[in-house]
Amino acid sequence: xxxxxxxxxxxxxxxxxxxxxxxxxxxxxxxxxxxxxxxxxxxxxxxxxxxxxxxxxxxxxxxxxxxxxxxxxxxxxxxxxxxxxxxxxxxxxxxxxxxxxxxxxxxxxxxxx
Amino acid sequence: xxxxxxxxxxxxxxxxxxxxxxxxxxxxxxxxxxxxxxxxxxxxxxxxxxxxxxxxxxxxxxxxxxxxxxxxxxxxxxxxxxxxxxxxxxxxxxxxxxxxxxxxxxxxxx
Numbered sequence: 001x002x003x004x005x006x007x008x009x010x011x012x013x014x015x016x017x018x019x020x021x022x023x024x025x026x027x028x029x030x031x032x033x034x035x036x037x038x039x040x041x042x043x044x045x046x047x048x049x050x051x052x053x054x055x056x057x058x059x060x061x062x063x064x065x066x067x068x069x070x071x072x073x074x075x076x077x078x079x080x081x082x083x084x085x086x087x088x089x090x091x092x093x094x095x096x097x098x099x100x101x102x103x104x105x106x107x108x109x110x111x112x113x
Numbered sequence: 114x115x116x117x118x119x120x121x122x123x124x125x126x127x128x129x130x131x132x133x134x135x136x137x138x139x140x141x142x143x144x145x146x147x148x149x150x151x152x153x154x155x156x157x158x159x160x161x162x163x164x165x166x167x168x169x170x171x172x173x174x175x176x177x178x179x180x181x182x183x184x185x186x187x188x189x190x191x192x193x194x195x196x197x198x199x200x201x202x203x204x205x206x207x208x209x210x211x212x213x214x215x216x217x218x219x220x221x222x223x
Contacts, residue, residue, distance in 0.1 A: 090157075101159045101211070106155075
């Protein structure tokens with residue numbers, strides 16, 4: 001099975017709280033991605049990284065931040081959660097090269113109340 | 114216009130039937146192509162890559178038409194377990210990012 005792990009799987013948190021969603025992969029992939037997906041809707045890229053100390057914002061405007069201090073670890077932080085952040089957050093990684101797809105973690109389902 | 118377009122469906126198909134989806138992409142310089150499968154409330158999983166010459170994996174056949182800029186997926190002898198959303202995915206350039214279609218929902222009925 002996939003060697004990319006996300007924690008927690010489910011999180012219910014109050015408005016205004018700071019939260020960090022964890023993503024780790026053991027495949028040595030340089031490239032990692034965070035997507036946001038609402039039920040039945042398409043994937044939206046919110047952040048990506050091409051290696052250690054490299055981070056970029058994606059297509060979807062996001063109030064979250066990411067860091068990439070180690071190859072295997074790509075956490076996503078929301079400084080102040082709002083109900084509009086309620087969604088599923090999916091982390092993915094890939095090898096370099098045009099013929100490789102992405103491997104996804106199981107996702108974190110976030111509910112902000 | 115979206116970079117990758119798919120018919121959202123749903124396609125309601127009886128078990129055992131053959132079903133085909135198409136997907137169109139806008140960037141003629143796109144380099145690689147994939148079909149992913151996503152079950153309800155789960156993460157997307159790679160179903161198959163799509164090669165220029167077409168390729169088959171069991172009951173699944175993928176085709177690429179670069180001239181018309183479309184990709185197809187054919188599922189033969191459909192099973193109840195094939196019910197899912199099928200995502201068409203295109204890598205448009207060498208920065209390695211994938212562009213995702215919104216998905217086609219398939220429902221296989223007994």
